[in-house]
Amino acid sequence: MTLATVSAHTYWWIALALGLLAALAVAGLLAVLIQSVVRIDRSVRNLLDVAGKVGANTAYIPQLEATAPVLAKIVDEAVVQDGYMNALSDGYGAG
Known part of the structure; x- marks a missing residue:
């Protein structure tokens, strides 16, 4: 079967098959x-x-x-309280 002996009907089926493959490829890409x-x-x-x-x-x-x-203000007050505690504990336990 040479290219010259292929009928128009065969070309039509080949074109339909290629179109179907292209449509399936497009459908797959659309799904992705x-x-x-x-x-x-x-x-x-x-x-x-x-x-x-x-x-x-x-x-x-x-x-x-x-x-x-x-x-x-809290830090300032903590420094004052620390001073009071140090004053109270000076000499504590020395003895």
Whole structure:
């Protein structure tokens, strides 16, 4: 069977087979694309959940900034109390 003896009917079947293979390849690639989109969508939803939690954790940062002056006062008072304790314990146990 040479190329010249192949009928138009045979060419038609070859073209249909090639078209079917191309359609199957496109369908497979679309399935892979859809799976990727679903995975990305799931990841984005998880990311948005985590972002909301991070936002909730950072909501109180301005209140933390307000504690700095109070901490300085606490340190000053601790130094005073340490002085009192040292004065009370001077000579204790020496004896």
